[in-house]
Amino acid sequence: MPPLAARRVRAAILTIIMFGVVAAFLSPLVQMALTSLKSERQISQAYAPVLPSDPRAFTYQGRRYDVYEVPIGGEVRELALVQKGRTQSGFVDPDRPQDGVITWEGSWRALRPSWTLAPQWSNYADVWNLIDFPRLLFNTAAIALIGTLGTVLSCTLVGYGFARFRFPGRGPLFTLLIATIFLPATVTLIPTYTVFARIGWVGTWLPLLVPAFFANAYSVFLLRQYFMTIPREMDEAAAIDGAGPLRTLLSVIVPQAWPAISAVTLFNFVYTWNDYFTPLVYLSGRPDLQPLQVGLAAFNGLYTHNPAYIQAGTMMTIAVPVLLFACFQRAFVRGIMSTGVDK
Template structure:
């Protein structure tokens, strides 16, 4: 039985590693491509790692190094004399040994590679894309939007979870029904309204709606608050605490996992949002976030995919680090939402 359990555990571990590798492989490829030069990207038969063809200086000239099969083994030799049926090579480790003649076509030989990452891609992109300004705009939009979402959704969820008032069920159903309303349906009407009041070209259309809650986050927080016993509210009321005091001192400390989850949800969503900033900030490049700036940068440097991938890696770095840091709290908030403690 113990052997069967170990085999099962080993198989589950292998499957988990396989799934993780499949999920992370695009990110790894993106990271490797971001440190390649334009020549490395276009080089035929180049390895996955950022590498340059190995060369060797011989008698003042640079010669390419190839992997040459000699006497049943593969040796890395520098090609100094090219021929159709035989060529001359020099051993880079022992150039004094003289010329080594090899019979065959040197064009069929595999070149030798040496790892040569181009870390300067990141510094180049930092200046070309005006990354500091775009990063500042993105952080400001994400932080203000997250604050507005967390505050408004927590207040609305607390009201639906703890207060009884006429039409509460119908109002909550109507709120949840808005989840099924596609955002594209309201895009033109809301743009028309914002254009009439002169908000296009500013951050107001992106930030102001976040202070009026949204159905998805309200639902998450409400379901979590409902798992908190009402006895703690009543105990706080007997001590003279009002509704707002109960929310701040009793509910929020216990609902911190779901609040953290909502915070991460909204922060990442705002960080990755492209369509809405593009619509309202297309004429104001000084206010645009990273996603809009990255799209314009990709169009200008489409012939150099390494620059595009370097900019992308810099853009996703902060959300990935945040998720890695708050992963345990995030998962706990999601798993416990709507479940009895």
């Protein structure tokens, strides 16, 4: 095989494989979106189509009748059932009702209904009202935005300190900080809850927001690694011009570190937005302060009989993180790739 043809074949095979991988990853999201637009009747109906649909009906002599797929004369026709019987039933052709009733031998219960495409967009409006979505959305957005702001500010300062300043014990302190990544949150849950309960913070947003202003090891590591890729000569030039450490951070480091800062911002925003356990622990008795994840879990328990409502609520909940990632994916990828550079 010529080299050019071999390269094309390899490229085609790789494209097919990657397309299959992407389809596998997106299939649950597509299934969720389709289910959110279905009616409760369609979900509970056997042999229902994949796309959101309603059973087709036909009005005959002032009454509505369901339409079924009926095998007649070696072909399958869509006919309206007007006379039900055990061994034979009467049908009418919706396209030619003037032909009268068509007798069909067999049990009509074994026939499959005919469906017509009908997405139930009202599911989203129903969930919006039933779950009090605006209040939950405001709570979630407020917690995510304030928490992300605190995390970015504190982690930027701590990462800058570890990347630029030399002080006794810097290495052991940074190692100790990174070691906290391996400490499970469940280990510190009870003592942390006890402290917050003693100072009266349980039932408020404070246990969710205040810790964010004291940095976290993962974000500090990402920012510190990126800061180390910025030449120190730029700091020295700023110092010659009279800039102090804070001015150097704001005017020199931060403008060049936007990819890493964007990645950290997106990481923490999505994590806070999707966090379920922490708000459940501290806000279990305050439904007016709970975010979407806790409210959606309670909603799921009330409407387990209607999966369309549950999927519609989930789709509305994940819409914001998905849109953010779609808008900032380039900066996110650049930030993650650059933080692995050793300098």
